[in-house]
Amino acid sequence: MRLWTIQDKAAYDDLCEKGVLHCDAALAGWLKDDLFRKSYDWLVGEMKGRVGEPPQGVEYPVWAWYLLLGKNVKPDLRRVEFRNYVGEHYVIEAEIPDEKILLSDEEYWHLVLNDSYFSDAPEDDDEAEELADKWFAGLPAQEQEQVKRESWKKVFDKACCPWTFVQATFWELRKEQIVSVRKFYGKAKPIEL
Template sequence: MIMWTIQPYSVYQQLVKNAYFYCDPNKSANWKDTDFRLAYQWMIKQLEVKAARPCNQITTPLWAWYRSHDYRHQRPDFRWSRDYSDEVYIEFDIPEEKVLLSDFEAWHFVLNNWYYSSARSKEEWEQDEKRFDSLSKIEQQHIKERSWQQIFDITPRHGEWTRNGEIVQGCFWLLRLNQVRRVWRLKKGERVHEICSV
C-alpha cells in the first residue's frame, strides 16, 4: 500500500541512519495537548486491535496520507501543509495489514469528543440527537465511542449527508527504510526537490 508521510527533515536523517523510525511521544506537539492525547489514546487502542505493536518501546503511531484530496489515492500537494521549516514528504510502501485507515474529516468527531451520528437526513439526525441527549453521561460516552467506529469506513460517498472517504489518513507503528520509495525535501526559502528515489 503506497502512502505519504510528512515529517521534519531530522526524521529522515534518523531513518537513513538507523534503517527505521518510530514516533517519540515526547517530541509530538499533539501528544502534549490533553484533548488530542485522549483521542490519540483511543486511536492507539484501535490500531493495537488491527496490528500489534512490534515492541514495547513503540507506544505512539506515525501518521500518513492514503487519499489526500478529491477521493483519489495521490500524494498530498506540497503547498497543502508546511508544518516545519525543513521537512520531507516520504512516499513509502507498507503492508495493508500494518495500517489502520480512517476518514480524516470523521476523525474530528474523535478529536472533539463528539457523537458521530449515522443519520442520512436532517430528520434522522434530529431524532438521533434527541435520543442521544436523553441518555446519561456514562451511556453517552459509551455510545459516542461506539459511534466512532464509523471513521474506519473509507468507502467514497458523495452527498449532503453521506460525504465520506474524500481524505483518508492512516496510522502505523514503524517506518522502515526499505519501505521508502521517494523523498522530497521542502526547506523554507528553497524550491522543493527530490532527494531519494528507489
C-alpha cells in the first residue's frame, strides 16, 4: 500500500542511521495529554488485534496518509492541514504491505480523540442524532464507556465514514520500504504543549 508520512529531521536522520523508524513515545507531544493518550492506547489495542503485536520495545504506531480528498496521492503541503509544521521536515513516500497497516477515517478519529460517542444516526438527521445522544446519556456510566469504545470501531469502516481523508498506522517504517523523500521547511509558529 502506498503511504506518505511526514517526519521531522531527527526522525528522518534516525531512520537513515538505523534503517527503521519507530514512534518515540517520549517525543510524541500528543501523548502528554491524558485524554489523547487514552485514545492512542485504545488504537494500540485495536492494532494488536487487527495487524498483530508490535516489535519489541515499540509502544505506539507511526502515522501516515493513505487518502487525501479521496485519492491516494502525495500530500499537497499548501493545504491547510499541513501548515502547522515548524522547521525541517521530510515527506516520506513508502510502500508497506497491506496486512501491516490499519486504516482509519481521519475526520471521525477526532471523535475518539475527544472521547465522544460515535452514533449511528445520520449526520444530516438532527432528530435521529438527538435521540441517539439521549439514549446514550441515559446509560449507566460503565455501560456508556463500553458502548462508546465499541462505537469508535466505526472509524475503520468504509461504510460508516466518508473516507475522504484516510490515515494509516503501522508499527514501523523500514528504509527499504521508502519510495521517495522530499525535504521541506515548515514556517508555522511553534505550538506549546
